[in-house]
Amino acid sequence: xxxxxxxxxxxxxxxxxxxxxxxxxxxxxxxxxxxxxxxxxxxxxxxxxxxxxxxxxxxxxxxxxxxxxxxxxxxxxxxxxxxxxxxxxxxxxxxxxxxxxxxxxxxxxxxxxxxxxxx
Numbered sequence: 001x002x003x004x005x006x007x008x009x010x011x012x013x014x015x016x017x018x019x020x021x022x023x024x025x026x027x028x029x030x031x032x033x034x035x036x037x038x039x040x041x042x043x044x045x046x047x048x049x050x051x052x053x054x055x056x057x058x059x060x061x062x063x064x065x066x067x068x069x070x071x072x073x074x075x076x077x078x079x080x081x082x083x084x085x086x087x088x089x090x091x092x093x094x095x096x097x098x099x100x101x102x103x104x105x106x107x108x109x110x111x112x113x114x115x116x117x118x119x
Contacts, residue, residue, distance in 0.1 A: 025047050028087040029102070
């Protein structure tokens with residue numbers, strides 16, 4: 001009797017797992033800003049939300065590889081903002097280069113936002 005009760009839950013979990021695995025990842029361009037100093041870092045990732053979470057985790061832990069960013073964080077973490085600037089849209093053409101578009105968008109935002117700021 002318990003197997004019958006758990007069967008729909010197991011099927012639902014497998015379905016949700018498959019949908020998550022097959023979903024288009026949130027590829028995008030992000031910015032980390034120190035609003036007080038004007039320090040800006042622009043980057044891109046295949047999973048932009050996970051990357052921003054990782055950056056915040058490393059900064060809180062004190063292990064972020066960008067020493068300038070880490071030093072600014074130590075001065076005052078409250079003045080930082082973490083933004084998703086743009087997400088790459090999923091295309092139906094299987095030959096479309098999503099990673100290439102991601103790199104182009106990153107360079108455009110880097111040129112625009114980092115013109116007067118450090119990197």
